[in-house]
Amino acid sequence: MDRFDRGEHEFRGLIGAEPQDTLAELRLRSPQMYDLIIRGMGVTMAQAELSRTAREIATVAMLVTIGAADPQLDLHTRAALNQGVTPAELIALCEHVAMYAGVPRALNGLAVIDRVLADEGFPRPAALRRVRLTDHETFVAQRGAEGPPVVLVHAIGLDWRMWEPVMAELADTRRVFAYDVRGHGLAMGAPAARTTGDLADDLVKVLDELALDRAHVVGLSFGGAVAQATAVAYPERIASLALLGTTDQPAEDLFESRARAAEKDGMAAQVPATLPRWFTTEALAVNGWGVQYARERLLRGNVADWAASWRVFKTLDVQGKLGSFPAPALVVAGSVDVAGPPEAMRGLAGRIAGARFEELPGTPHMMSLERPELVARVLGDFIE
Template sequence: MRIRVSDHETTVTVRGTRGPAVLLVHSLGLDRRMWDPVLDRLAEGRRVFAYDVRGHGSAADAPLPFTMAATAADLVAVLDALELDAAHVAGLSLGGAIAQTAAVAAPGRFASLTLMAAPDRPVPVAFEERARLAETGGMTPLIAPTLARWFTPEALEAETEGVRYARECVASFDPAAWASIWRGYAGLDVYERLRDFPAPALALAGDADASIPVEGMAAIAARIGGGGAKFEVVPGAPHIQTLERPEAVTDALGRFLPAEIDIP
């Protein structure tokens, strides 16, 4: 469905007709299709929604500059447009950073929080370098290093469907938008601010993640809520977990997220 979100429109993919609401937030450079490999199984007993973050996919024409505050407000606006008082929110990488920013601002809208390969602190020097590379050389020089951060060497060599989709997304990205998003990402400000988060939380790390190691995700999990978030490692998963290990990711999410179960 197409919805209005503050200063732009976006598209929401919907799966499931009953059960708890789950909102999925994708990573930088991709779009809501990143979640396609997990949607059908995740929607068993749940209503699942995946939307395009501003600057991406069907929301590529959203006004710049990109800021974390604006994307957090967008997340809440998506909940409003879907008439959801609260949802189980899961975000991967930038999507997890957006979810954390929204959770700091509006914790009551979260039935739970799931972070997948998502930082709670930016890396300003690296983020600025990626912004400048796009501005000076366009997207072509960024394709190979980006895919190397996102996928395992085996997936890259096999040229999987997920790799082809991601390459297409990065190659077609607007360089000015890419630069603005990375600079906005550098404004992430959630470190130590979710100590009092009141809802359940889960952190998923991939043991083949070249961007955020298992130890880093474990430390992030420990900083969420009074007792820390539940923590799991997805075997063999790289940074973009859903495109290379969708079954294991769905299993982990299914163990954590409630569902409406048919009782004979």
């Protein structure tokens, strides 16, 4: 394989299309320029020091920065999507460029990227609003403008974006909200909660700020603890309750050990212990957006917030208190979830009045990140 052949191979792998088709107009204008570009790709792009994803992120950033390169930015935005770069990352890239190359060029680049995303069928970003709770501020994301309200509560160490892969599907006929729990995301560094009851108060305050009398509440893992505590304290505010990969029996010694491990060794040391508990080995090997996002959130986490969250999880006191829960309830287990195994989730369902139990095949603990299509389907069917 000579330089030209390698260049064609790299073009296909990077851009996801045949070079002679994508650059057909260039071949007509200047066959020599076409040859120069393809041969150049056979040298520079063939090197493995930068991944194809990293190269496309760098290329998009440079094209936005230099400006007046709309056709090239269009092509490389599509190539970035082909390499697994998400719409949210492309938008964040423009926001980053604004800090270094100026707002006008970032806005112009964002306009091109927005057109490509629309052309490829991606929805616009979720609407974000800042909400003031009793003693801290948080972010609430929203998709959908009509229909019954659904509020999603995220897992420990993450933020509202954990739900982003399922929000668009649920929002077809609903208003879907996700917020940052105290000590997470925008609410990082907020005063620590003493009990899960404090987190239930926060959730109800979010409902108040959104002018929602009642909502369908969905919680995964730690978020499921918050949802249960809210259902016990404020059953009249819950239109339905969906609990995913969670527990009503906090493992006090285990949770305390996780808090202390971070205090002793820092957040980076929690990644090797946490990600295999959250994802399948296949997902970790592929290292897609969900795994990358979870890893980054853990690495950027605040030790004090992480430790406080595990300690407040220990205070969950709901077992036996939902036996007469008046609203519909759903309990969802992942068939390969090691943190919330199916047998434990089935037992939880048996302790909630009339709860329906669903087991999702091939699904691990962080189900909204690894199997969002299954999660969206089961929640959509239940809320209907």
